[in-house]
Amino acid sequence: MNLMPENEVMPAAPHPMAPLPFRVQRVRRETRDTFTLELQSANGAGRPSFLAGQFNMVYVFGAGEVPMSITGDPADQDTIIHTTRSVGMVSQAICKLKSGDMVGLRGPFGTPWPVEEAAGKDVVVVAGGIGLAPLRPVVYQLLADRAKFGKVVLIYGTRTPADILYQKELAKWRSRLDFRVAVTVDRAPAAWRGSVGVVTTLIPKVSFDPQRTVAMVCGPEVMMRFVARELEARGVEKNRIYISMERNMKCAVGFCGHCQLGPQFICKDGAVFRYDRIRPLLGIREL
């Protein structure tokens, strides 16, 4: 089908897989193996606006590219913030970046958390481990517009106290009277004065009205399923629970096929899904 009969050499339209240059402004070590990067556009184009829950593809020169959730404040028009744990070849390279280094970045991609839909309702944010990173933009938005929401709760679990992210910020959030922050760890040294136990154990203990609650959950897949079950047990309907899924991802734009989960492309139909829509797929092994 010749739609452009006279074409000879056509300059490439921007390829959705071509990154834009960003400069590392700051690297902060959060925990033993987790780092937060602040990035700024290096070509003067500014940073693309994003919605809480979306992710970018971050390219480290010569090492490769990985999806990373955006963890900064959507209202900050200047900086892109990512938190990553050093687990693979590319994320290890990301954790070795220094301020002034350049990375490639494309995005944002994926579906957002339902912050708008949560207006007028209680909001329960449940995070496991590094799952707090993609939920932090939600917390920023809830607190920035605090009067718009009912009770606001953050339930956060990590393996040990040393794995707790954003400790200073958590302390600040905890000091607010209009924000309930509950933290638990799987195991702790004797000096730990907080809760010990998996994150689901906190769900019955915090106050919110299940009938008018929107829950946003991010963490390991098995944790999200048990959290959702606990929330349902308290009376939160499946269609008001949201989770964020993870799969292998090479393109983020629906071309590479790697991130499929049944009919869903995690990259474009997710990563944030309404639980009632994704739950049937989660019970099938190796789907």
Add this chain to the structure above:
Amino acid sequence: MPEHSILQRAHFEQLLGALKTRGYRVIGPTVRDGAIVYDDLNSTDDLPVGWTDEQEGGTYRLKRRGDAALFGYVVGPHSWKRFLHPPAVRLWQANRTGKNIQIEEEKHAAPKMAFLGVRACELHAISIQDKVFLGGSFVDPLYKARREGAFLVAVNCGQAGNTCFCASMNAGPKADFGFDLALTEIIEGSEHYFLAEAGTPLGEEILQELEHRPAENIEVEKAGSIHEKTAQQMGRTVDTTGIKDLLYANMEHPRWDDVASRCLACSNCTMVCPTCFCTTVEDVTDLKGDHAERWQKWDSCFTADFSYIHGGSVRSSTKSRYRQWMTHKLASWIDQFGSSGCVGCGRCITWCPVAIDLTEEVRVIRATDIRTKSMAKETDDGNTGTNPR
């Protein structure tokens, strides 16, 4: 009824000439290494003149025909995705100077390619890949340029192969859309000609440049009976009734274990499939480390790497990979792109080294449908889920 013309075999070379004069690289079937593959054609002599193919599960053989047909065979191991969605594509290059990185997108000439001998199933396959790369919120500009520059000469199949089932998938054997020109080859005694039909103004324009005459009704009828005969000859069939729900409901069917005991996870089926589109990316650097390139390469859901996330592969078993491939092709594709991902070309059957036949797998699952409700089952208890963490 669209107008039909008769193009004599003796004048067929003019078609290649007209395409070349317009700057097209003419690509079509040719014999190489005992198979009919798609490659550049210099002249009609490069076509598999007088050859046919015999196909069965895990078997492909070329045989001599008793005539000098140009298109007397079905499809081989290649498909047009090789040219529209090539096995390896460089997406961009990056250069590092000090702390700066300069990323240069691939500048590409929109290639003018004429595909000669595109079968009906392949037209369907191309339109299916169009949906993947052009139909979503993101467009692949490299695919778009190749696609828009392509001139498609369809050939209606005069015979069906033993692994063909396009009729079941409503994807053939007659080309009904998506071509610039469509031909039906007719050989009768000493007569050898093509019934030609233009599908686009450009196709019409090119047809007008060739020696031709209007077709008689009888010739159009002859072509019609060839199409009908081919449709009756399909070596395989699939009952597609409710196939999406059938496969979704049978995710835990014991047949997947059975097929896994035969499947080598070699990925042949995905390589020969004209609609399989999955790719991976490869980053390469030069020895100095200052020049990097990103390549997009065909990938297969049959590899362990395909579903790897930190901690392991989501689909670690062959069973889960075959199930992913077949349910994607025949079921979830419908949810994703509004049509089946299968066009019934039969390549995955022919080129499977152990002759796994998806039409047979569907038949067995349908006959022993367990309706486990596994897609909706409450399985939180005692199931450790798919997460390898």
